[in-house]
Each structure stands twice: as C-alpha cells, then as structure tokens.
Amino acid sequence: QKEVEQNSGPLSVPEGAIASLNCTYSDRVSQSFFWYRQYSGKSPELIMSIYSNGDKEDGRFTAQLNKASQYVSLLIRDSQPSDSATYLCAGSMDTGRRALTFGSGTRLQVQP
C-alpha cells in the first residue's frame, strides 16, 4: 500500500458545483496533512493544512480529516474554471525529518 493514495481522475465538475477530492493514508503517515494545487508547468502551491480531526474551512475550501478511517478530503465550493489543476494530497511521515510524502494527485477539470 502506498503511504498516500489519491484517485488520479480526471474529476470533471460544472462551474459553480462542489468538487470533492479524496485521499487515504497508511499507518506510516502522521497526522499532519496538506493540500497543494499545481497548475500545469508550475510548482505546487499550498492551499490547506489540517492537523486535527474534523473540518477546517478557508474561503471556498474545506479540508476534512477523519483519523479513524484514515482519509482526508478537500471540498471546493462554487468551483471556477480557474480551479482546474492537479490537487496533491501530502502527509508528514513519522520519521522525524518532517519531509512530506505525496499522493499521485487528482486532476480537476471545471467545465464553464
């Protein structure tokens, strides 16, 4: 099992809809999770961090962490064509070095 797993997509949603991106993780990943957005040809940009069980909201973005089920999700409300990108889920490994392990990414397409 990979440490962090994501559905590669593409996930296609109409403009204005809610996009739901999911990620599962293994026991080797600690409880710090991050969502990055990566546009084609660009480097990853941090959009959400979540460290504790439950929901965390920031504007149109909501991150959800469920430790019992070992999954973390990202909801994007009122999706816009500019949200079309690859979304990378990352977790911190329990190695003490604080490096991140990344999922393979989910490509989101928001249709105008």
Add this chain to the structure above:
Amino acid sequence: SAVISQKPSRDICQRGTSLTIQCQVDSQVTMMFWYRQQPGQSLTLIATANQGSEATYESGFVIDKFPISRPNLTFSTLTVSNMSPEDSSIYLCSVGDGLSNQPQHFGDGTRLSIL
C-alpha cells in the same frame, strides 16, 4: 512564508554531464528538502539537507548521483551527476515554517531535460 528562489529555472543538458541547482531562501531555515517530479508523476523526496551535517537521502537516491551542499541556513545546492535521459524531471527545493518545518512551501523548480 519564506520566499524561495531556484536557479536555473530550466536547462537542457547533454548526457553524461552534471548540473548544479541552487536554492536560496530569504530567511534562515533548519531543514531544506529536495524533491523530484518526473513527467506526469507526483513529487518524490530525494533528500533532506540540514546545515552543518550530511544530507539524508531517501531510498533509491545516493550521494554520488545527487550530491547536496548546505553551507548555511539560507542556501543549498543539488547536483545531478552523470545525467541520463531518465533524469529529465522538475527538481524542487522546499522549506518549512517554524520549528515544525510544516507546512512546506516550494520554489518555482528547475525543469531539466537531458538529450
């Protein structure tokens, strides 16, 4: 968050040559991380670089191929040695916030193509 500058932003290199990538941060940081992103793939950690000590390499990456320097708390270099087409990737430098080194932010990356 810290501002991270990488040089060069891109390069095209010949097989068998080496290239050194520089990463400069506008504030002092404990750890700097080097990642690789192969075409169409996600990010893979190459090594973690602490100032004043040897870099720690991940499985599958060795110092002879990817030597790293960390001369001070704001600068690091990654060298890709004896390059082959399989080394064509984006190489990314990353630093974390505060004592926990999290979350992490990335430089713009170096896009490397090997002919």
